[in-house]
Amino acid sequence: MIDRTDSFEVLMRQSQNGDQQAYASLLKQTSLFLHTFLANRLRYTNEVDDLLQEILISIHKARHTYDSNRPYKPWVYAIAKFRLQDYLRAHYSDQLRQAIDLEDIEENFQESVTETAISFESISGEIKKLPEKQAAILQLMHQEGYTAKEIAEKMGMNESAVKVAAHRAYKLLRKKLEK
Amino acid sequence: MSNIDNLITRLAQDEIRVKTAPHPFILSLQWMGAAGIYLAVSLTLFGLRPDLLEKFHSVWFVAEIGVLLGILIVTSISAALLAFPDLYQKRNLALAPAWMLALFLLTLFLAWRADNPLIPLPVHSFECTLGITVMSLLPTVWIFSSMRRYASTHYRLAGSVALLSAFSVGALWLRLHEVNDSIVHVIKWHYLPMLAIGIIGLWLGQRVLKW
Incomplete structure (x- = not known):
């Protein structure tokens, strides 16, 4: 010492x-x-x-x-x-x-980012291929039932950042599933 | 902390014996010595202004050259201190170029006031800025490559001061070489561009001295 x-x-x-x-x-x-x-x-x-x-x-x-x-x-x-x-x-x-310009995501304000018609289990293979953070957010939302606010607290992010990440993940998934 | 412990073990196993950096005063003396030799060689090649001895009887010319020389010395010392992370714990000395620049501006102002009747402007203009820039290239490369060997934590300021130091060599060369007595021309085409280049040094420091 x-x-x-x-x-x-x-x-x-x-x-x-x-x-x-x-x-x-x-x-x-x-x-x-x-x-x-x-x-x-x-x-x-x-x-x-x-x-x-x-x-x-x-x-x-x-x-x-x-x-x-x-x-x-x-x-x-x-x-x-x-x-x-x-x-x-x-x-x-x-x-x-x-940070995303509000205008860019304005059209999605009416959409619920925590609900989707496709089940988590049916596309879990595709979700695993997503970037780590996005995959984790979707898993917490849809498999473990956390709200965006709870995920934000858990991951040390803003609630809006969680929603944006989820939105991006949906976009990616949609593209992949449409192929 | 296990990651930290692993890192410490790895760093300690590295070759840790080092050649310590020279004292910044020695470093600045080396730069000033090289600048002096460079200035002497370039003035020998291009020639001194023929009326130089006569000009040394003019108070404002002597003051201008003296302050320019002062800028070269102070910026060299400051650049050497700024190359060290803690400014070699001589913060006031590292920031001394600010005082020297204030003195320089005051000298130019007084020289301009004393320029009565106004000496006519020479026919050339930007060629002087170009000449100073070309003459300053070598000192710039040398001082920056030398500073890169150390670890500046004030890289923007270090870049600016280093560039001022290099350009003061070019400015000195032109003042001792060119027959020109118009202080208005000198301020406009020699010194204002030189000070503006100090701002470019902020950017250059970030590009070259960041580690």
Whole structure:
């Protein structure tokens, strides 16, 4: 356990000289405090883990830019914040990309996205070939009887996003079944 | 956390001995040294303006060259600091080009005010911008390829400052080579395009320096 403030710097210096054990120990300690840093800023555990892995890889790639005469933590946090901002930027722009113009789905507002004349079991083979998220939504809706709202909560999505994904899945299925 | 542990094990098994990056001041000195050599060679090839010694008696010309040289030095240091993730923990110095640019604009403004009676504009125009751009290409390639070896977390700003640094070499070359005393022309066709190119650097930094 690291109990001296300069230990990170010492470990990094040893790592830069090729000490693998020191490097593993340093990354382990770093991952602990970065986990807390990320957990305070992100909602889901899987996001925290994914981003933490990315940050550790970035630290590995940029390790030659660290000068052991300087404190270690500001250097690490600079990389962590950079990757976090990158992640959030990509996350929000992805959400914007997936947002659909209301006009595009206006015609489907009257249609119920939770009901269909075809039974789930009769087309389950085709459903399995759908993208993972869409297949999961259809399975929850039609086999397990969840509402769009419940699925949204379960999958960490917006209700409207669930409905849109379901709508897209129906479109794909319709195309496949018409062939 | 098992994924994290696996990753740490894999990273630690990698070749971890590294050659550490030079101090950013050394890095910027290398860039400035190369810029100095490049400037000397290009001025030898294309020639100095014949009235240069005489021009060094003009306060505003000396001030302009001095501030331009200052921009080259400060942007080189700043670009070197910006190439490091934590700006080498010298944030104020990394942002110093803003002060230098303010001083540059003030100098140009005062030189323009002092340009009375107005010196007639030369017949050429955009050729100067083109000349500065061509002369700046090599320093641009060199500084960007050098910065790519590090890990900038402010890649847009780094790109902008690096491009300003490279273009200040081109601007210096033209000012020492071309016989031209019209400050209006110099502002319009030398320095405004140079500052505009700094904005292109924001885009270039994102394309080239992102890692």
